[in-house]
Amino acid sequence: MHLAIRRWLTGAVIGVSIVSLSGCGTLFHPERKGQMSGDIDPAIAIANGVGLLFFIVPGVIAYAVDFSNGTIYLPGRNSASVDVHHLDDAMDVAALEKLLSDKAGQPVSLENELVMIEEMDSLDEALAMVRMSGVMDEEALSIL
Structure with a gap:
């Protein structure tokens, strides 16, 4: 029984560490990569903060990854997008x-x-x- 609890706890710590090290915003919202600034998504900030509860380093790394990728920010109203248009040579x-x-x-x-x-x-x-x-x-x- 004691061994089963230890294995479960070890698995939980490893799982939380992997999620924290990769950054929650990067995992949950990869389409947000590249945003420069905006309002911080509270759900992502709290999820990254959970990493701080287990160990300081995974939480700090999760915040660093999400800020560097821009995935911690909510999608803004002023965003860029790409529309594909195939233009013919006759277009002036x-x-x-x-x-x-x-x-x-x-x-x-x-x-x-x-x-x-x-x-x-x-x-x-x-x-x-x-x-x-x-x-x-x-x-x-x-x-x-």
């Missing part, structure tokens, strides 16, 4: 501006120096470019 600048304006819900000018158009080889490459561009560009530009 005016037609592309109209398509982009319709999608964005506001006028888009391709002559603006803040607009960058680049052809990507894959969707993964496009998503990486969106992550690297920064989600909150409006806030950064308002400081200038």
Whole structure:
């Protein structure tokens, strides 16, 4: 009986340590990776805090993993996304501006120096470019 309890307790500690070391937000919401900031998700923060109850190191590592991945933040209203559009060679600048304006819900000018158009080889490459561009560009530009 004593051996069974010890095995169960050892398994529970190992399981909690593995979950804590990987970060709860990273496990529960992998789609949130790459968020730069926002409101902290209380459920993820509490789940990471449970790691602090068992040992300090797993809890601290869980918080570090989730903050570095951006998975501890709630999804924001200002987020970037990628829409795939296959354009034909006959499309001119005016037609592309109209398509982009319709999608964005506001006028888009391709002559603006803040607009960058680049052809990507894959969707993964496009998503990486969106992550690297920064989600909150409006806030950064308002400081200038």
